[in-house]
Amino acid sequence: MVEKNIRFVQGNEACVEGALYAGLNFFAGYPITPSTEIAELLSLRLPQKGGKFIQMEDEIASMCAIVGASLTGLKAMTATSGPGFSLKQEAIGYAVMAEIPCVIVNVQRGGPSTGLPTKVSQGDIMQARWGTHGDHAIVALTASNHQDVFKITVEAFNIAETFRTPVILLFDEVVGHMREKLVIPEPGEIPLVERLRTSVPEGTDYHPYLPREDGRLPMSDFGGVHRYNVTGLMHDMWGFPTDNPKVAYGLMRHLIDKIEGHVQDMTHAKEFFLDDAECIFISYGSAARSALHVVENRRARGERLGLLELQTLWPFPADYVRERCEHAKYIIVVEMNMGQVLQEVRKAVDDPEKVFLANSIDGTFITPTKIRNILRVIQGKGV
Amino acid sequence: MAVRDYLRERFMPHIWCPGCGNGIVMNNLIRAIEELGWNKNDIVMVTGIGCSARISGYLDFHTLHTIHGRALAFATGLKLARPELNVIVPMGDGDATAIGGNHLIHAARRNIDIAAIIMNNQIYGMTGGQYSPLSGYGAKATTAPYGNIDQAFDIVELAKASGATFVARTTTYHVKSMIEIFEKALTHKGFSVVEVLTQCPTYYGRKNKIGDAVDLMNYFKDRTVPIGSKKKEQDPSLIERGVFVDEQKPEYCSEYAKVIERASKG
Ligand SMILES: Cc1ncc(C[n+]2csc(CCOP(=O)(O)OP(=O)(O)O)c2C)c(N)n1
Ligand code: SF4
Numbered sequence: 001m002v003e004k005n006i007r008f009v010q011g012n013e014a015c016v017e018g019a020l021y022a023g024l025n026f027f028a029g030y031p032i033t034p035s036t037e038i039a040e041l042l043s044l045r046l047p048q049k050g051g052k053f054i055q056m057e058d059e060i061a062s063m064c065a066i067v068g069a070s071l072t073g074l075k076a077m078t079a080t081s082g083p084g085f086s087l088k089q090e091a092i093g094y095a096v097m098a099e100i101p102c103v104i105v106n107v108q109r110g111g112p113s114t115g116l117p118t119k120v121s122q123g124d125i126m127q128a129r130w131g132t133h134g135d136h137a138i139v140a141l142t143a144s145n146h147q148d149v150f151k152i153t154v155e156a157f158n159i160a161e162t163f164r165t166p167v168i169l170l171f172d173e174v175v176g177h178m179r180e181k182l183v184i185p186e187p188g189e190i191p192l193v194e195r196l197r198t199s200v201p202e203g204t205d206y207h208p209y210l211p212r213e214d215g216r217l218p219m220s221d222f223g224g225v226h227r228y229n230v231t232g233l234m235h236d237m238w239g240f241p242t243d244n245p246k247v248a249y250g251l252m253r254h255l256i257d258k259i260e261g262h263v264q265d266m267t268h269a270k271e272f273f274l275d276d277a278e279c280i281f282i283s284y285g286s287a288a289r290s291a292l293h294v295v296e297n298r299r300a301r302g303e304r305l306g307l308l309e310l311q312t313l314w315p316f317p318a319d320y321v322r323e324r325c326e327h328a329k330y331i332i333v334v335e336m337n338m339g340q341v342l343q344e345v346r347k348a349v350d351d352p353e354k355v356f357l358a359n360s361i362d363g364t365f366i367t368p369t370k371i372r373n374i375l376r377v378i379q380g381k382g383v
Numbered sequence: 384m385a386v387r388d389y390l391r392e393r394f395m396p397h398i399w400c401p402g403c404g405n406g407i408v409m410n411n412l413i414r415a416i417e418e419l420g421w422n423k424n425d426i427v428m429v430t431g432i433g434c435s436a437r438i439s440g441y442l443d444f445h446t447l448h449t450i451h452g453r454a455l456a457f458a459t460g461l462k463l464a465r466p467e468l469n470v471i472v473p474m475g476d477g478d479a480t481a482i483g484g485n486h487l488i489h490a491a492r493r494n495i496d497i498a499a500i501i502m503n504n505q506i507y508g509m510t511g512g513q514y515s516p517l518s519g520y521g522a523k524a525t526t527a528p529y530g531n532i533d534q535a536f537d538i539v540e541l542a543k544a545s546g547a548t549f550v551a552r553t554t555t556y557h558v559k560s561m562i563e564i565f566e567k568a569l570t571h572k573g574f575s576v577v578e579v580l581t582q583c584p585t586y587y588g589r590k591n592k593i594g595d596a597v598d599l600m601n602y603f604k605d606r607t608v609p610i611g612s613k614k615k616e617q618d619p620s621l622i623e624r625g626v627f628v629d630e631q632k633p634e635y636c637s638e639y640a641k642v643i644e645r646a647s648k649g
Contacts, residue, residue, distance in 0.1 A: 026464055047646035052463050052639065056456065057489040064453045065460025068429070071447065072465040094450050222427055222445040222461065223468045229391075229440050231448035240394050240440060241448075 005184040011175040012037040012079075014146035014182050015105060016045065018153030019077055021185070022192060024103075025051035026076040028065035030058050030084060033117045034173040035107040038079040059084035063091035067100045071230065073195065073221035075157055079105035082115060085124055085131070092166050093132030094232045096255065099209075099217060101160035101195065103153075105169045107176040108285075110363045119363030120173040122285055125340040128168045129314050135252065137259035139266060140168040140314040144288040146182045149175060151190065152268065152311055158193040159266060163258050164217050170313060172336070174286035174365055195219055198226065209251075210237035215258045260315050267320055268311035273299055277306025279375075280325055281358075282345055283334035284310040286365065291334040293368040294375070313341065318348035330354045332378065336366055389413045389423070391443050398437055402596030404555040404581030408473070408502055409438050411558060415565035426469045429458040431483060433475035434508040435581070444471075452482030455490045458497050466496070466636035469569065476503040476517040480536050484516070487576075491545035494573045495635035499547075500565070501538055501576065504583035512586030523590040539627050542576035549575030550628040554603035555582060557624065564626065573634050580607070580622075 009017070016038055019027075027046055029039040039055065046053040052069070056062040059080050066076035080088065085106045095102055108124050110116025124131075128140040139159055143152040149171065156167040198218035200206040202225035211217050220226040233241040234248045242248070259266075272295055274280065283291040288309040298305045308324055310317070325331050325345075331354055333342040339357045346352035358374040360366040390413075399405050416426070426444040430436035432451035439446040445468075449457045454472050462470045479487050479501045490497060506524060507513040514524035519535035527533075542550045549571040553561040561579065568575040582588060582599035593599055608614045610625035 026460070028460055044646075047639075047643045050643055050647070054459070054463055056459070057485055060453060061456035061459070061486055061489070064449065064456035065463075067449075068447070068457040068460030068462075069464035072461055072468075074464050076460070076464075090450055091453065222447070223424070223465050225424060227423060227443055227445050229394075229446045229448065231440070232450055233448070238393070240391075 007182045009182050010179055011146055011149050014149040015153050016041045018150040022154040022157035023075045026069040026074040028054045028056050028062040029078050030062050032081045032084045034176045035079045035081045059087040063088040066102045067095050070100050070102050071222045077103040081107050081109045082111040089131040095166040096136045097232045098230050099164040101164050102166050103156045108172045116363040122336040137256045138314050140170050142170045142285045146180050154190050161193040161195050172285045207237040208239045263315045266312055267317040270309040272307040274306040278304040278329045280328040280331050281307045281334050287334045290366050290368045294371050316344045321348045325349050332356045332358050334358045336360045386413050400585045402584045405435050407555040411561045415562050428471045429454045431478040433478045435475040435502040438473050455486040470497045473500040477507045477515040480516045488545040491547040491574050493635040494632050498568045498575045501578045502581040503578050504581045506583050506587040508583045538578040547576045548573035548630050548632050551626045552578040552624045554580040556600045556603040
């Protein structure tokens, strides 16, 4: 039987397919390598299903536009890379504060500044966490192959809708531009979360910012029967500005707890040969492909290597990482930056001394050879 | 409906100083909307940050109080998502032409059906009296203690050149024409820009020794003339008020509807 849903695509296209599957119907963006294909494809695809695409004047405007669109009830997304991700930060904070569901894709390239526009990097992990000002919680997901890019993109929309939060997809240049097979699931195969809307009838007081017992906030679309205020200022249950310390405290706790209190529900990861592993690689995104290659080769030679591939980077699944790495003699974090996830792993495990870094920061992909060389040093066989 | 039916009294008192022009703009905007008989459920007001931007919180529409300078970008997304809604974007002069200048010219260029109302008090009120792109050469401000050397924008010229299809100027002294102009701007299909010269007695009036709210409004009376007035020929420094542009051009959301049609024929 020939499966009609098999495609040979770039990672950026897998992301587009995932977003459309999840019900995306609004996209605003500004072209930037290596994310541009996402905008190009959506300018073609969205109007075909009655959705909206707009190329804004910059990335700030794009981020603002998706927040505006989301408030009317549409599933909205933007896509960018380093410089554009920097520009979006203030408005991402707005989406955090006003609790507007939306998805922000960052196909990472080399930085800082204009950096290495066409080269791979994973240098924005901490920016995703702390790029916007003020204390807050954030969700950031990633994937290493196109099937997972598709799945995690759907999950990004599901989390955004469930928790009324911006969700960041941190892909990288290699995953974004590489071509491989993608099987598009049938409708219904992956469950979709639709927006929780208020059941408060017209004429009855609706409190847009009064969380239910489970922390969720049923929404009312702009243009609907409930008229309310949305603001980036600290606000009360009506959405009206206040500097009352009690209200401010309550809102801060709500914003942080709704994410940090659901780390387990949001944790996505893949485990390869972990059970008896003496040495565990922790990796994510395209770097995890090289790590897996090394693990499989060494396993064939009888060495007890394993790989823990993280797909949820924020909130960081610290307990899960500690648990899975408990029996490892040493842990090597494989990533293309100066050790941004390394720091989180060191904080998570019982013995930070046993955590090492295998990295690449020069715009070249971290190859299995490079990892093997570092492994040799760590195992005391080299130099 | 009475004016108070448009207000969220729960959220009063407002933050504006006594004599501030923002209240006059709010009052006349309500009167214009009342004249038009619009349903409040169909109205979305989007604002940025500033004294003027607080107007959205006090009005009983769908209100989105956003970040400094970006109101039009939020509004563009919202309008494109739901073109049947009436979208009004009041802004301060700093909000609209400094940090938000890029969004202003691009919203105008797209001719998206949004009504932008620029409450021009020639100063940054909220942050305490710094000069804005509208303060003008020689003005005094807390960041121009030796006199401002920045030249001012002309909002009308800027809006015209950027492609806005309705452009008007009025002042808080000229209440009757303000209401008429608001009605036209709100019903105009396309991007409309209304500049309202608005007094900030607290900072602009005091810093520039013009006086209190009444003095500032008298200043608007004396220093502005209707478009085409003879007086302007004799004294070119006078500021014209009235409707400068009122024309029909393809509107963005209507054009996008055609894109959807073309795409679905595929
Ligand atoms: C990104 C950012 N920069 C600066 C500010 C500080 N700020 C708040 S309002 C404002 C200017 C207000 O002036 P204007 O827009 O003319 O409105 P007015 O208060 O006079 O009505 C500034 C600079 C801010 N809130 N956000
Ligand atoms: S500072 Fe100026 S603009 Fe702000 S409320 Fe007072 S008078 Fe109005």
